[in-house]
Amino acid sequence: MHPGVLEVTERLRERSSATRQAYLRQMDAAAALPRGRRKLSCGNLAHGMAACGPTDKDRLRMMDEVNVAMVTAYNDMLSAHQPYEGFPEQIRTALRAYGATGQVAGGVPAMCDGVTQGEPGMELSLASRDVIAMGTAIALSHNMFDAALCLGVCDKIVPGLLMGALRFGHLPVVFVPAGPMTSGVPNAEKAAVRQRFAEGKATREELLEVESASYHGPGTCTFYGTANTNQILLEAMGLQLPGASFVHPGTPLRDALTVHAAERAAKLAREGQGQLASILDERALINALVLLLATGGSTNLTLHLVAIGQCAGLQLRWEDMSALSEIVPTLARIYPNGTADINQFQAAGGTAYLFAQLLEAGLLHADVETVAGHGLHLYTREPLVEHGELVWREGPAASLDSTTLRGWREPFLADGGLRLIDGGLGRGVIKVSAVAPEHRKVSAPCRIFHTQEALVAAFEAGELERDLVAVVRFQGPAANGMPELHKLTPYLGVLQDRGFKVALVTDGRMSGASGKVPAAIHVCPEAAAGGPLARLRDGDMVSLDGDLGRLDVAVAPSVWLAREPVEHQEPIRRGWGRELFAFMRGAASPAEEGGSSFTRSLHEADGAPGQ
Structure with missing residues (x-):
């Protein structure tokens, strides 16, 4: 491995020693308790399965059978989350065929930064991440479950789901994506019309027409913003199936990946493997950071990765990001860092080619656990449906579009930018x-x-x-x-x-x-x-x-x-729900500590001071 990556990883490990060990002790204590619903009283269990059908009730009474929680961020206003509407029944059906059961444990809010951009609601965006984390914790608090599936894609939703799930790190947790929308108007053309509108050279009708042609159907927006960055980083952390990120909704391959994610969660639970706390360690966090840098990903992740790390007892710092940025080359050009959209990136070789290149360059920790099995080499493969079965094959040996994706020997930039x-x-x-x-x-x-x-x-x-x-x-x-x-x-x-x-x-x-x-x-x-x-x-x-x-x-x-510092003349924030979040603003940590309202309480819970 590259010595620079090893050095940053070791610094993170040493810096996090006290909080990480305290976190792992908590997870070990939770894992030592009777798993899932086995500790529940008859009344508790009866409440938990009252609405289930007879077959599921019979299985839930069998304490050795696996019950999988679904935590969903479904709503049909977010294009990226609208496909999740049908996922629970699809997952329940798959789990029944596998001899297990599944229940929607809870729903979490999912706001769209694209809708609230420049509007009063945007002031709730970052706070929504912590709300989602709390909602995830509430969903999993019923102690009915042996594993969890997290259904979320977009900006604050994935970090929030992961932050909440990490406090139940004794469970296997698999993230289930919904996929991107098909390509519409090129992002560069959309941006040009936005600038013309700002200059008064385009009408609102012209702007709405091009925006609607860009954001036009179910699935994630196709530019390389926070949502699509989340997806690549989940694969880097080993929490999503290999190559699952950028498969369109409503396709046979998307359906097959969703079924396999459910089966995989149940299998891990049955075998007592794949606990989230053991997968997301300092190496997984560094792998995510390397992918953020190599792809020119969203700056929002400089907040989210820090906050995610804290929920796992890991004290990631901006200095770690800066140090890695000096040695990780930029291998992808996706809008706004280029002209390609996420579908063109996928067609050029996608995550399979990207992981292969970074592993070859020694920039990723390969010897890690993932929800797919042992070793990050599993993520150099791409999924396909062959003769009605889901299989994986090795990704392309060369980029199919060097204007979008390149190998580590001929990068777009020598650093991560x-x-x-x-x-x-x-x-x-x-x-x-x-x-x-x-x-x-x-x-x-x-x-x-x-x-x-x-x-x-x-x-x-x-x-x-x-x-x-x-x-x-x-x-x-x-x-x-x-x-x-x-x-x-x-x-x-x-x-x-x-x-x-x-x-x-x-x-x-x-x-x-x-x-x-x-x-x-x-x-x-x-x-x-x-x-x-x-x-x-x-x-x-x-x-x-x-x-x-x-x-x-x-x-x-x-x-x-x-000079005296100018005092903050707090703007009027009544209405639009903003007054409900004053306590979170008052508890928020600085941006370099993740901008989270959990920082102090996490350090207290993990029995170690903030570092």
């Missing part, structure tokens, strides 16, 4: 894989905004026609829930296309689909906590260097220290 940003204005992250080299360094007077709407109004008033560092502060987890600021991308893109040097600096998030404008995001400490961004004033000369990872301000130290 993710940088840790540090300097006088705090710490954050920047993704430069989609930013042209000539745009990665910007030094210009800043213009400060406290809302997205204020920036848009300034753009429409013609006040931003110059070199500019746009600072949008008071957008962190404690301030307003850390909404994505993707609505700003077309406006900043227009300024960049007009020849201005433009950058964004914020303690908030950008969408996993953000691209060509350099953005220093997740800046810590956030302005609401008195971080350096709160001392900035309009006109200060701010410098962002994406290549060197620097974020500085040219203000004399004496002047800087004499």
Whole structure:
């Protein structure tokens, strides 16, 4: 293996020693109890199976039989989750044929960042991840189950499901994807119309037409945002079947993979193998990080991987990401880091080719446990239905489209394109894989905004026609829930296309689909906590260097220290349900600790201080 990967892994292992051991002790204690419903009283069990049919009741009375929980994020507003409507009955039928039973243990909310982008509901987006984790824990708390299937795909849903499931890590847990929608209008064409609309050169009807032609049917959106990044990382962690991520909904192969996922969960439970706590260790977390970097994946995962790690007693840091980014090459170009969509990526060789290349380069831990069996080499294969049976074959030996997917010897970039940003204005992250080299360094007077709407109004008033560092502060987890600021991308893109040097600096998030404008995001400490961004004033000369990872301000130290931080004038957040989440904002950890309301309680539960 590459010595750099081993070094980062060992640092993570040592740093996490106390919390990881405490977590594993908890899981061992849970595993030592009678499995599933075996400890329940007759009254408890009768409640748990009251609505089942006679055959399922007979099996549930047989304590050696396996009962599999389904935790579903189904709703029919999210295109990616609409296919899940029919999954429970399909899974129950498959499990009955296998001699087991299955029950929907609970449903979790699934909001769509694409619907709430730039809207008040976006302030609940990150908080929804922790709500989903709690919902997953409630679903599994009934102690009726020997294994679990997690039905979720999109942005905060997969991290939330995994965070909750990890607290039941003594169970086998398999993630069941639903697949991407077929390709529609190319993403680059959609982005161009968005910019024209921002300039007033396209009507709302024209914009809606192209958006609807892009997002047009059931399945995951086809750009490489957080949802599709989630899918690749689940395979990297060994929690999803090999090659299952990007098979279209409603196809025979999709159905066969869903059936096999159910059978696999039951088999692992019967054999007492595949417990989530043993699969998701420091090696699996590093494997996920390597895939994030090699594909130019969503910056949201710099939050989620940290939060996921904490739920498993693993103390991942941004420094680990930055160190690996220096040695992991970029092997994929998927929009917004290229022109291809996720279906073109899959056609070019997909995850099977990608895993093979990274294993050959020594950048992945191969000797790991997965839900498919032992060894990450299983993920160099791709599934197909042959003579009515689901089988796996070796993936392609060469990329079928070198403009989309390449081998490790001829990468698109020598590094992963993710940088840790540090300097006088705090710490954050920047993704430069989609930013042209000539745009990665910007030094210009800043213009400060406290809302997205204020920036848009300034753009429409013609006040931003110059070199500019746009600072949008008071957008962190404690301030307003850390909404994505993707609505700003077309406006900043227009300024960049007009020849201005433009950058964004914020303690908030950008969408996993953000691209060509350099953005220093997740800046810590956030302005609401008195971080350096709160001392900035309009006109200060701010410098962002994406290549060197620097974020500085040219203000004399004496002047800087004499300034009082601007206090957070909390915006009115009543209505739209936002007032219900004040307690979560108050408990939220900094972005570099995952922006989670669980951090303190997890450290207390694991019997070790935060590290």
